[in-house]
Amino acid sequence: MLTSVDRFEENGNQFFVASFFDEFSKKTDFYRSPTLSFTEEDQVNFNSLNGLSLHLWHL
Numbered sequence: 001m002l003t004s005v006d007r008f009e010e011n012g013n014q015f016f017v018a019s020f021f022d023e024f025s026k027k028t029d030f031y032r033s034p035t036l037s038f039t040e041e042d043q044v045n046f047n048s049l050n051g052l053s054l055h056l057w058h059l
Helices: none
Strands: 002-010 013-022 027-033
Antiparallel strands (some): 013 027
């Protein structure tokens, strides 16, 4: 389930960070992409998002 999408700029480039919560595993995965299309290749480790403010919520 998609829980958050935020837009950021870094060195003049725009990118999006999304979080997806898996109810089965009770785990949240994070993705970073220059588009709003998130694939397995866009998955990142939460620690690599240091300095970003993410807003997570559960619907």
